[in-house]
Amino acid sequence: MEAEMREWCVALPKVELHAHLNGSVRDSTLLELAKQLGDRGVIVFEDVKDVIMKKGRSFPECSKLFDLFHILTTDHDTAVGDFAAENVVYLEIRTTPKKRIYVRLLLSIDRETTLAALDTVNLAMEMKDQGVVGIDLSGNPVVGEWETYLPALEHAKELGIPITIHCGEVPNMKEIQAVLDFCPQRLGHLCCLSDEEWKKLKSSMIPVEICLTSNVMTGAAPSLELHHFADLYHAKHPPSLCTDDSGLFSTSLSNEYYLVASMFGLSKPELFRLAQGAVEFAFADDKVKKSLRVVFEHAAGKGLMV
Ligand SMILES: CNc1ncnc2c1ncn2[C@@H]1O[C@H](COP(=O)(O)O)[C@@H](O)[C@H]1O
Numbered sequence: 348m349e350a351e352m353r354e355w356c357v358a359l360p361k362v363e364l365h366a367h368l369n370g371s372v373r374d375s376t377l378l379e380l381a382k383q384l385g386d387r388g389v390i391v392f393e394d395v396k397d398v399i400m401k402k403g404r405s406f407p408e409c410s411k412l413f414d415l416f417h418i419l420t421t422d423h424d425t426a427v428g429d430f431a432a433e434n435v436v437y438l439e440i441r442t443t444p445k446k447r448i449y450v451r452l453l454l455s456i457d458r459e460t461t462l463a464a465l466d467t468v469n470l471a472m473e474m475k476d477q478g479v480v481g482i483d484l485s486g487n488p489v490v491g492e493w494e495t496y497l498p499a500l501e502h503a504k505e506l507g508i509p510i511t512i513h514c515g516e517v518p519n520m521k522e523i524q525a526v527l528d529f530c531p532q533r534l535g536h537l538c539c540l541s542d543e544e545w546k547k548l549k550s551s552m553i554p555v556e557i558c559l560t561s562n563v564m565t566g567a568a569p570s571l572e573l574h575h576f577a578d579l580y581h582a583k584h585p586p587s588l589c590t591d592d593s594g595l596f597s598t599s600l601s602n603e604y605y606l607v608a609s610m611f612g613l614s615k616p617e618l619f620r621l622a623q624g625a626v627e628f629a630f631a632d633d634k635v636k637k638s639l640r641v642v643f644e645h646a647a648g649k650g651l652m653v
């Protein structure tokens with residue numbers, strides 16, 4: 348039964364709206380990269396080994412890892428980095444497609460690098476016909492002030508670039524209220540909201556990127572059972588299930604769907620509609636959304652809903 352449900356969740360077409368590129372690198376890959384850097388004397392492998400392999404991750408531990416990600420993934424050991432290291436300035440990379448997948452990029456403003464925020468928005472604008480479809484605000488949630496990101500985010504809004512914001516991973520009433528007032532196209536997390544903010548969110552109908560495993564692992568949510576997904580879902584507030592950092596938290600999008608089924612008792616048709624609904628919150632253009640709708644119609648036609 349459990350295995351059958353897991354398989355069904357894998358077969359279900361899914362739309363991922365909240366995945367950090369470097370957070371999606373597997374820990375075995377990170378370990379391998381760290382080992383190579385250790386061998387070359389760039390880092391001390393023994394110092395980082397335990398951080399990479401540790402399972403429960405508080406925010407301070409996550410931010411330690413974020414710093415490490417930065418070193419590991421900008422140190423030219425990744426495929427694209429190898430080309431960059433030898434001054435290749437334009438790269439046409441080819442791959443044999445196994446299955447059809449649309450990939451779009453959101454550019455993240457990192458809370459720790461306020462100065463780059465405006466440049467990030469301008470870059471997103473420049474690259475809007477090259478796969479970049481939006482802006483995100485993320486990074487260590489206990490760092491930085493909302494006011495310092497606001498001008499760049501306002502600029503993005505004026506340019507018509509869709510925005511999603513990490514909000515309420517830690518209790519920060521002032522910022523949560525300001526973010527809700529800002530009214531981005533999507534919001535991520537929303538774990539630590541007061542009753543009043545909760546009400547405001549629900550009346551806004553802003554879609555929420557729900558990251559169950561991430562929230563439980565970082566301690567942003569008290570437990571899976573008590574996660575606010577259930578409340579939002581029953582209030583018919585639009586949620587979309589996401590992984591956040593599938594590598595960092597050893598999860599997958601199929602697993603997040605499975606967790607919702609096993610923890611909150613959603614049926615297959617309900618899970619199907621949850622996945623299907625996320626198409627409408629994607630930042631991709633209408634043409635892409637149209638073909639995604641067809642993917643779900645076909646899947647329903649093939650009897651996947653039951
Ligand atoms: C756990 N919850 C989280 N909260 C906030 N920011 C997070 C995050 N998980 C990841 N990131 C952000 O994504 C970066 C890694 O991917 P990229 O280098 O951008 O591909 C991290 O450095 C952090 O800034």
Ligand SMILES: [Zn+2]
Binds near residue numbers: 365485513535591
């Ligand atoms: Zn995130």
